[in-house]
Amino acid sequence: MTLNDETKPIYVQIAEWLENEILNGNFKPNEKVYSQYQLAEIFTVNPATAAKGLNLLVQENLLYKKRGLGMFVTNHAKDSILEKRKSHTLKRLVYELVIEAKRLNVSEDELINMIHKVSEDVKGESK
Amino acid sequence: MTVIRCQNVTKSYGRNKILNNISFQIDKNKITGVIGPNGVGKTTLLRIIAGYIKKTSGEIKVFSEDPFQSLTVSANTIFISDQMMLPPTLTLSEIIKSSSQFYQNFDIDLAQKLFDYFPLKKVQYYDKLSKGMRSTFQAIIEIAARCPLTIFDEPTTGMDTGVRKDFYRALLKDYIAHPRTILISSHYLNEMEDLLEDVLVLKEGKIRLHLSISEMKEWAIGFRGDETTLHKWIKDNKILHTQEIGKYEKYVVLKNDFSEEQLYQARQDGINISFVSPSDLSVYLTDENRGGIDHVFQ
Numbered sequence: 001m002t003l004n005d006e007t008k009p010i011y012v013q014i015a016e017w018l019e020n021e022i023l024n025g026n027f028k029p030n031e032k033v034y035s036q037y038q039l040a041e042i043f044t045v046n047p048a049t050a051a052k053g054l055n056l057l058v059q060e061n062l063l064y065k066k067r068g069l070g071m072f073v074t075n076h077a078k079d080s081i082l083e084k085r086k087s088h089t090l091k092r093l094v095y096e097l098v099i100e101a102k103r104l105n106v107s108e109d110e111l112i113n114m115i116h117k118v119s120e121d122v123k124g125e126s127k
Numbered sequence: 128m129t130v131i132r133c134q135n136v137t138k139s140y141g142r143n144k145i146l147n148n149i150s151f152q153i154d155k156n157k158i159t160g161v162i163g164p165n166g167v168g169k170t171t172l173l174r175i176i177a178g179y180i181k182k183t184s185g186e187i188k189v190f191s192e193d194p195f196q197s198l199t200v201s202a203n204t205i206f207i208s209d210q211m212m213l214p215p216t217l218t219l220s221e222i223i224k225s226s227s228q229f230y231q232n233f234d235i236d237l238a239q240k241l242f243d244y245f246p247l248k249k250v251q252y253y254d255k256l257s258k259g260m261r262s263t264f265q266a267i268i269e270i271a272a273r274c275p276l277t278i279f280d281e282p283t284t285g286m287d288t289g290v291r292k293d294f295y296r297a298l299l300k301d302y303i304a305h306p307r308t309i310l311i312s313s314h315y316l317n318e319m320e321d322l323l324e325d326v327l328v329l330k331e332g333k334i335r336l337h338l339s340i341s342e343m344k345e346w347a348i349g350f351r352g353d354e355t356t357l358h359k360w361i362k363d364n365k366i367l368h369t370q371e372i373g374k375y376e377k378y379v380v381l382k383n384d385f386s387e388e389q390l391y392q393a394r395q396d397g398i399n400i401s402f403v404s405p406s407d408l409s410v411y412l413t414d415e416n417r418g419g420i421d422h423v424f425q
Contacts, residue, residue, distance in 0.1 A: 048324040
């Protein structure tokens with residue numbers, strides 16, 4: 001076995017990369033995104049795998065298809081991604097944090113203090 | 128459209144059954160990895176598909192014809208194997224030139240460019256090449272031939288890491304521009320899995336698994352935890368692989384029949400859950416009855 005967790009399937013990584021591009025504003029609402037073939041070339045993956053990544057975003061209504069023209073960013077894509085990352089990704093990270101704290105006998109108060117501290121440090125850095 | 132259709136194909140040499148009653152289909156313009164340990168019949172299968180040898184029984188159709196002694200199949204298939212003799216009196220560039228006459232779609236321009244990139248010397252002779260360079264030379268011809276059915280048998284043998292990466296990328300780029308049906312046998316599933324659409328896993332002359340690479344990624348799941356907790360979760364799931372980790376923990380690989388809900392519960396129970404890479408899975412699947420190298424030392 002491999003001790004470090006296997007990374008996410010490549011099509012999920014491609015979907016997340018496209019999400020980041022949308023978050024960064026590199027793809028605006030109603031702008032055309034990369035085709036499965038362009039993505040396949042960028043990441044050196046099978047075009048079918050790239051298509052799976054695109055379809056994931058279509059299912060989540062972040063992209064829409066125009067027959068024969070390609071895939072385009074939906075109007076609310078950016079907001080939906082932000083919302084999704086908050087309710088899923090962040091929640092999962094917090095979950096893992098809490099589990100690890102429990103394993104180390106770190107109390108809830110202690111943990112919250114640690115979060116405050118890190119939060120302050122980050123604020124300081126960005127000044 | 129189906130390019131290859133195998134039905135109950137068996138190949139035996141004397142009493143030794145190399146391929147045992149195998150059936151599968153390969154669709155047009157897909158890249159399929161043919162995976163399995165040494166001596167499992169990969170090369171034999173590829174040679175039958177290319178029409179180099181005859182099956183013992185069963186039915187095989189390639190481009191709707193029996194590949195053995197079929198002109199259609201030889202004109203549309205390229206398969207350069209290690210066992211193939213390339214003429215020792217021709218230089219590499221002469222071999223490329225004459226290969227281009229055999230294959231309708233051969234892009235001699237691309238062959239020359241790849242040739243210069245990798246650098247092989249045009250006046251060199253095939254017999255004088257190192258193992259890795261032979262593989263590179265074969266790969267150049269196979270890619271440039273642009274055959275509707277392109278077969279690679281361990282194409283990266285002897286290539287260094289850089290050349291292997293370049294080979295996969297060259298193949299993918301040319302495949303995107305000129306789609307074709309590709310079969311690749313290899314031991315290195317981990318480094319070519321992103322290139323594949325489908326995987327065909329062979330075990331003891333039989334097909335163990337034939338599915339898409341993304342299905343294969345979710346086909347099995349790894350559980351790590353203490354034995355009592357694991358037992359609660361395993362029940363009648365088939366265990367594909369077990370490994371002891373320290374005194375109290377075990378790592379087991381199971382077929383993934385669990386729902387999201389169940390996996391969540393298992394995680395709550397303190398089980399560490401991980402994906403199993405297709406490369407590891409193919410080893411576990413073809414290794415099932417032997418129980419892994421650790422058993423030798425027990």
